[in-house]
Amino acid sequence: MGEFVVSALKYRPQTFADVVGQQAITQTLQNAIDLGKIAKAMLFCGPRGVGKTTCARIFAKKINSGTAPIDPNEDFAFNVFELDAASNNSVADIRNLIEQVRIPPQKGNYKVYIIDEVHMLSSAAFNAFLKTLEEPPKHAVFILATTEKQKIIPTILSRCQIFDFKRISIHDAQAYLKTIAEREGIQAEDDALHLIAQKADGAMRDALSIFDRMVSYSGETLTAKHVSLNLNILDHDSYLSITNLLQHGDLHNSVLQFNSLIDLGFDGYHFINGLSKHFRDLLMCQNDGTTKLLEVSAETEAKFHTQAKGISTAFLLQALELTNTYALQYKSSLHPHLQVELCLMQIASLTEGQKKKSKPYIKPREEVVSTGVSSPIENAETVEQPVSTAVVKPVENNVTDEVEASPSPTVNSEVVEPVDETPIQLDLSAQGVSGLSLSSLRVQKAHQTKLVDASDGEKINNKEVSQDALIEQWGSYTKRMTNRGERNMVALLQLDIPRLKNKTEIHLSVPNETNKVELEKNSSFLLQFLRKQLLNDHLNLRVHVDAKVEKKFVYTAEDKYQELVQKNPLVETFKKSFNLEY
Numbered sequence: 001m002g003e004f005v006v007s008a009l010k011y012r013p014q015t016f017a018d019v020v021g022q023q024a025i026t027q028t029l030q031n032a033i034d035l036g037k038i039a040k041a042m043l044f045c046g047p048r049g050v051g052k053t054t055c056a057r058i059f060a061k062k063i064n065s066g067t068a069p070i071d072p073n074e075d076f077a078f079n080v081f082e083l084d085a086a087s088n089n090s091v092a093d094i095r096n097l098i099e100q101v102r103i104p105p106q107k108g109n110y111k112v113y114i115i116d117e118v119h120m121l122s123s124a125a126f127n128a129f130l131k132t133l134e135e136p137p138k139h140a141v142f143i144l145a146t147t148e149k150q151k152i153i154p155t156i157l158s159r160c161q162i163f164d165f166k167r168i169s170i171h172d173a174q175a176y177l178k179t180i181a182e183r184e185g186i187q188a189e190d191d192a193l194h195l196i197a198q199k200a201d202g203a204m205r206d207a208l209s210i211f212d213r214m215v216s217y218s219g220e221t222l223t224a225k226h227v228s229l230n231l232n233i234l235d236h237d238s239y240l241s242i243t244n245l246l247q248h249g250d251l252h253n254s255v256l257q258f259n260s261l262i263d264l265g266f267d268g269y270h271f272i273n274g275l276s277k278h279f280r281d282l283l284m285c286q287n288d289g290t291t292k293l294l295e296v297s298a299e300t301e302a303k304f305h306t307q308a309k310g311i312s313t314a315f316l317l318q319a320l321e322l323t324n325t326y327a328l329q330y331k332s333s334l335h336p337h338l339q340v341e342l343c344l345m346q347i348a349s350l351t352e353g354q355k356k357k358s359k360p361y362i363k364p365r366e367e368v369v370s371t372g373v374s375s376p377i378e379n380a381e382t383v384e385q386p387v388s389t390a391v392v393k394p395v396e397n398n399v400t401d402e403v404e405a406s407p408s409p410t411v412n413s414e415v416v417e418p419v420d421e422t423p424i425q426l427d428l429s430a431q432g433v434s435g436l437s438l439s440s441l442r443v444q445k446a447h448q449t450k451l452v453d454a455s456d457g458e459k460i461n462n463k464e465v466s467q468d469a470l471i472e473q474w475g476s477y478t479k480r481m482t483n484r485g486e487r488n489m490v491a492l493l494q495l496d497i498p499r500l501k502n503k504t505e506i507h508l509s510v511p512n513e514t515n516k517v518e519l520e521k522n523s524s525f526l527l528q529f530l531r532k533q534l535l536n537d538h539l540n541l542r543v544h545v546d547a548k549v550e551k552k553f554v555y556t557a558e559d560k561y562q563e564l565v566q567k568n569p570l571v572e573t574f575k576k577s578f579n580l581e582y
Contacts, residue, residue, distance in 0.1 A: 007208040011180055016058055019051050020176045020204050021168035026055065028163070033062050038110075039161040041133050041142045043118075045149040046165025049203030053082075055165075056114045056143040063141070064108030079108045086117045094125045098132050101140050110141050118144040119151040126153050133159050167202025170194065170295040176204065177211055181222070186215060190297050191224035191235070198295075199231050232266055236300050239278040240307055242344075246319070247311055251348040255341050268340045269330050276323035282308040283316045319347045463535035467500050473533045474498050477526060492519045504538040506530070509546040516543045 013019045016026035032038055044052040060080045083097060097113065105111045115121075121129070133142060133156065144160060146152060174190070174197040181188040196214065200207035210231070218226040228235045238261065245254040262268060284290040285301075285308035294301055326343035333339045478493045496509045510516050523541050531537050564571045574580070 007180060007212050008205045011208065013051070013054050013058065016055070016062075019055060019058070021172040022051050022055065022165055025163050025165060029055065029059050030062075033059075038063055038141065040136050040140065041160045042144070043149070043152070043157065043160040043162045044143060044145045044165060045162065046147070047167050047202055048147055049200075049205030049207075050165045050168055051204065052145040052165055053114065053116055056112075056145060059143065060110075060112035060114070060141075063110050063112070064105075079105045079110065080112050080114065082114045082116065084117060085115050086120045089121045089125055091122070091124045091128050094121070094128045098128075101132060101137060104137075104139050109139065111139055112141045112143060114143045114145065116145045117147070118156075119146045119148045123153070126156055130155055130159070168200075168204050168207075169202075170197045173197035173200060173202075173204060173207045177207060180208070180211065184215075186220050186222060188222035189224050191300070192222045192227045194297055195224060195227045195231065195233050195235070199233060229264075232270060234261065234266060234271060234274050236278070236296065236303065239275060240303055242275070243278060243282070243307060243311075246344065246347045247315070247351060249348050249351045251345055254344050254348055258340060258344060262337070268337055269327070272323055272327045272330060272340050272343060276320060276327060279316050279320045279323060282311060283313065283320065286313060286316075315350055318350050322346050461531070461535040461537045464503065465500060465534045465536050465539065469534060470498055470500050470506065470530070473530055476533070477529050480529075488518070489522055492522075504536065504540060506539060506541045507544065508541065509544050511546065513545055516545055519543050 016030050019026050044056060046052055057080065064079055081097075081100065083093070101111070101113070103111075136142065142160075144152075144156075149157075149162075149164075174193045177193045177196060178188065178190075181193070192214070196210050197207055199210055214222055214227055214230060217230050224235055227233070242254055242257050245257065258271065261271060281294055281296070281304055284293050285304045291301070291305075294304065296304065322343055326339050330336045330339050474493065478490055481489045481493065492510070492515055495511065495515060499507045501507050508519070510519060520541075520543055523543075527539060527541055531539050561571075561575075
C-alpha cells in the first residue's frame with residue numbers, strides 16, 4: 001500500500017489555470033508578469049483556504065522561470081522564503097529577514113519573501129519592516145498574506161498592492177470536487193458533492209479535507225444520504241417534506257417529524273437555520289429574476305419551483321421572520337428544543353389562521369382583546385377600548401384599583417352606551433392621523449390623560465394636602481412600582497423628594513431632560529393614585545431639570561466593578577493578580 005497523500009496537497013494548484021474561483025486575481029498576476037510590471041510589495045487577503053499562499057508560490061515560480069513553462073521539479077527553494085508571522089512576530093525576526101534581503105539571488109531573477117498571517121506581527125515589528133517594504137532592493141519581492149486585513153496598520157497597507165480573494169462559490173467548489181472524484185475513480189452523486197461544498201463555506205481546502213473524510217466513510221460510492229448523516233446536514237427532501245406539512249397546517253406531524261430528525265442525531269440549531277434558508281430559497285423561486293440566486297442542483301431547483309407555486313408569498317415572509325427570530329433565541333434559551341417546536345407551531349398556524357380568519361394557535365404577546373364595537377365608517381382608522389368586561393387595566397405603570405363594570409345592555413344586536421360612562425371610542429381619522437403613526441400615539445396618550453383627569457362632577461374632592469401625607473403616599477406608590485418590577489420608574493421616583501407648593505402643585509427636580517420626559521410620560525397614573533389617596537382632584541405634577549441633582553446608578557460592568565473596589569480595595573489586587581476583566 002502506497003503512502004496516502006491528502007487531496008489538499010495532492011491536488012494543490014501548480015499553475016494559475018488550476019486555481020479555483022479566483023480568475024480575476026490570477027489573470028491580473030499573469031498580466032503583470034507578461035508586461036514586466038511586478039510590484040515589490042503585495043498583500044493577499046481573504047478567508048482561509050481560498051488560495052492566497054498557493055497563488056503566492058505560483059507567482060514566485062513564474063517570475064523566476066521567465067517565459068519558460070514551470071518545471072514541477074524546480075521549486076527555486078533558494079529564492080523563495082516563507083515566514084510564518086504567527087510564530088515569528090518579533091522585531092528580531094524581522095531584522096533577520098531584512099539582513100537576508102540584501103543578498104541577491106544565486107539562481108533566477110528575484111528573491112520572493114512570503115509572510116503568512118502577517119497580521120500577527122507586533123506593532124514594533126511592523127514599524128521595523130516599513131522602510132524595507134517601501135524601498136526594497138531590485139531583486140526582492142514581498143508577498144504578505146492575511147485573513148484579517150483590518151488588523152494591519154495603514155502604513156503597511158499604503159505600501160502594498162492589495163488583492164482581495166473572494167470566497168469560492170458552491171458551484172465552483174462542486175465542479176472541482178467532481179473533477180477530483182473522476183480522477184480518483186469515485187462515483188459521487190451531485191447532491192453529495194453539493195453538500196460538501198456547502199459545508200466548506202467557501203474554503204476549497206476545507207472542501208478537499210471533507211471529501212477525503214467522506215470517501216473514507218463510504219468508500220468508492222459517495223451518496224448524499226451518507227454525506228448528510230456524517231456531516232449532520234439535512235438534505236433538501238427533509239425540508240421539502242416538513243414545509244409541505246407546515247403549509248397545510250399539520251402542526252402535530254410537523255413536530256413529530258422534527259423530533260424524528262433529532263433522534264437521528266441532527267442538531268436543532270442547524271435545523272432551524274436550514275429551514276430558514278429553505279423558506280428563503282422558495283421565496284427566490286417565485287420570481288424568475290431571483291431564481292439565479294439559488295445554489296442548488298437542477299433537480300433540486302425543479303422541486304423548489306413545484307413547492308413554491310403552491311405557497312403564498314405572505315406565508316413565506318411570515319415563516320421566514322419566525323424562523324429567524326427563534327434562531328436568535330435558540331442558544332440563549334434554557335429549552336432550545338422547545339424553541340424549535342414553538343416556531344413550527346406558529347408557522348403551522350399561519351395557514352389555519354388565514355382559512356378561518358381567526359387568530360393562530362400561538363397568540364402574540366402584544367395581542368389586545370377588544371369587546372367594543374366600532375362603527376362601520378369607511379377609510380377611518382379607530383382605536384377601540386373596552387366598554388364592557390370586568391377588569392380594566394392600563395398597559396404600563398397601572399396601579400389603579402380594579403374597576404368593575406356591568407355588561408352593556410343590548411337591543412336588536414346594537415350596543416347601547418351606558419349613561420354614566422364617558423364615550424371612549426377615539427376616531428383618529430377626524431384628526432388627520434394614522435392609527436399606526438407616532439401622531440396617533442400622542443393623540444391616544446392625550447385622550448388617556450384626559451380620561452384620568454376627568455372626575456365625577458357631583459363628587460369633586462378638594463381636601464387640603466400636607467407635605468408629610470404627600471411623602472407618605474409617594475413612598476407607597478414607589479413600593480407598588482417595586483413590587484411590579486418597574487425598576488426604571490422606581491429610580492425616577494427616588495431622584496428627589498417631592499415638594500408641595502400652592503397647595504395643589506407637586507414639584508420634583510431631576511438631573512437631566514431625559515429623566516423629565518420619562519417621568520412626565522408616566523405621570524398620569526402617578527397623579528391618579530395620589531389624587532385618590534389624598535382626596536384632592538386638583539393635584540398636578542411639575543418636573544424641573546436641575547443639574548445639581550445627582551444620583552449614581554450602577555448600570556455597566558465597569559460601574560459595578562468600581563462600586564466593589566470602593567467597598568473592598570482588595571478586589572483590585574485580585575483582578576491584577578489573575579489578569580481578569582471586569
